[in-house]
Amino acid sequence: MxxxxxxxxxxxxxxxxxxxxxxxxxxxxxxxxxxxxxxxxxxxxxxxxxxxxxxxxxxxxxxxxxxxxxxxxxxxxxxxxxxxxxxxxxxxxxxxxxxxxxxxxxxxxxxxxxxxxxxxxxxxxxxxxxxxxxxxxxxxxxxxxxxxxxxxxxxxxxxxxxxxxxxxxxxxxxxxWAPEPDPVADEVIALVQEIRSDRSVLRVDDFAQRHDSSVRRLQRLFLAYVGVGPKWVIRRYRLQEAIEQAADGPQDWATLAADLGYSDQAHLVREFTAVAGIPPAAYARSLG
Known part of the structure; x- marks a missing residue:
């Protein structure tokens, strides 16, 4: 802790x-x-x-x-x-x-x-x-x-x-509020923490296999305990990494996209722009 x-x-x-x-x-x-x-x-x-x-x-x-x-x-x-x-x-x-x-x-x-x-x-x-x-x-x-x-x-x-x-x-x-102990909540908290800290987690099916679980079970757990599905959580954490790195200045966007599991640089740019409202390169320049 x-x-x-x-x-x-x-x-x-x-x-x-x-x-x-x-x-x-x-x-x-x-x-x-x-x-x-x-x-x-x-x-x-x-x-x-x-x-x-x-x-x-x-x-x-x-x-x-x-x-x-x-x-x-x-x-x-x-x-x-x-x-x-x-x-x-x-x-x-x-x-x-x-x-x-x-x-x-x-x-x-x-x-x-x-x-x-x-x-x-x-x-x-x-x-x-x-x-x-x-x-x-x-x-x-x-x-x-x-x-x-x-x-x-x-x-x-x-x-x-x-x-x-x-x-x-x-x-x-x-x-x-006296929260009720819930071992399933403990499991989900640990799963999400793993997604956040382990950059190699990029696909829900691979993550489910790693934990000897089905994709459907993970989806049910995440909706019930987190509020969004595991794919959304993975993409959101990887995008937040991209935003944090962009704040440090211009990046090799193609390499960063590959590191974060995007299919290509264009995919990263589209998702970054859709969520943050500005393309990554323009965001990095705006902070200079």
């Missing part, structure tokens, strides 16, 4: 500008939550001019607490985003986010995570499923970590206080 949050910029377009414009940092959750949660992410800003940020989403569910200016704090569950995410920040504000490990939200949600894919659902109760017609009845926790209509925990905003206080509030909030 890691003792520090990851430091890569995968998925963040123009990460250096992000760090110039806002205060962005990652923190690890309490040890008991780390099997499920990748990290917490905290953002604060005080801007004189609006700032637009784009992100190519990870195959992960996020729970996000936000406060914009003097408006009340709100909370939402963000399912896996399949399109480029863009947000424009202005004035001042704070965000406290929980990025779950792919597969790690299922023990909290208790239902197929594909129900959330491409959606952002307001979180107004103490249970992630309570209050959502598609999820059916569910009992939420009582006590200090209950979420009110404003998104606050226990009557106090999650985004208030120091970083330690904000992380402690998130720890208490998630612990109160």
């Amino acid at each position: 890691r003792h520090q949050p990851r430091r890569d910029s995968r998925g963040i377009l123009d990460p250096h500008r992000l760090l110039r414009e806002v205060r962005f940092r990652r923190r690890l959750p309490a040890p008991a939550l780390r099997p499920y949660v990748e990290h917490y992410w905290l953002v604060d800003w005080e801007l004189t001019e609006p700032f637009a940020q784009k992100v190519v989403p990870h195959p992960a569910v996020n729970v996000v607490f936000s406060r914009f200016g003097d408006a009340p704090e709100t909370a939402e569950i963000a399912g896996v985003g399949q399109r480029l995410f863009s947000i424009t920040l202005a004035g001042n504000g704070r965000v406290c986010g929980v990025q779950f490990r792919p597969g790690g939200f299922r023990p909290f949600w208790g239902r197929p995570v594909a129900e959330l894919t491409g959606q952002r659902r307001p979180l107004t109760t103490g249970s992630p499923t309570a209050g959502f017609p598609a999820a059916g009845p569910a009992a939420g926790p009582t006590g200090p970590s209950r979420v009110g209509a404003s998104g606050a925990v226990g009557g106090s905003p999650v985004c208030g206080g120091t970083d330690d206080e904000r992380c402690a509030a998130l720890d208490a909030f998630l612990t109160a």
Whole structure:
């Protein structure tokens, strides 16, 4: 288990500008939550001019607490985003986010995570499923970590206080959800981590054979626990690698395409452009 949050910029377009414009940092959750949660992410800003940020989403569910200016704090569950995410920040504000490990939200949600894919659902109760017609009845926790209509925990905003206080509030909030142990979730979390870290994973059928599984079983597991299929996860992680490398400057795009499992350079360029909204070479030049 890691003792520090990851430091890569995968998925963040123009990460250096992000760090110039806002205060962005990652923190690890309490040890008991780390099997499920990748990290917490905290953002604060005080801007004189609006700032637009784009992100190519990870195959992960996020729970996000936000406060914009003097408006009340709100909370939402963000399912896996399949399109480029863009947000424009202005004035001042704070965000406290929980990025779950792919597969790690299922023990909290208790239902197929594909129900959330491409959606952002307001979180107004103490249970992630309570209050959502598609999820059916569910009992939420009582006590200090209950979420009110404003998104606050226990009557106090999650985004208030120091970083330690904000992380402690998130720890208490998630612990109160009491995720159910699920060995299948553990299996899926490990499978996705292997895809992310092993560049040789390029085809679902090869990956299924490696794990003595059928392609159909992997597809069912990934939809139920991650929210998207294994092919999507593989392509998304390889594309995020391409974006991260492009941020370092012009590349040998043909070699990079071959390394990441694309059939040719043109395939990489098409997918990069379709997801990021700009061809890789133009993106690399724009950061110079």
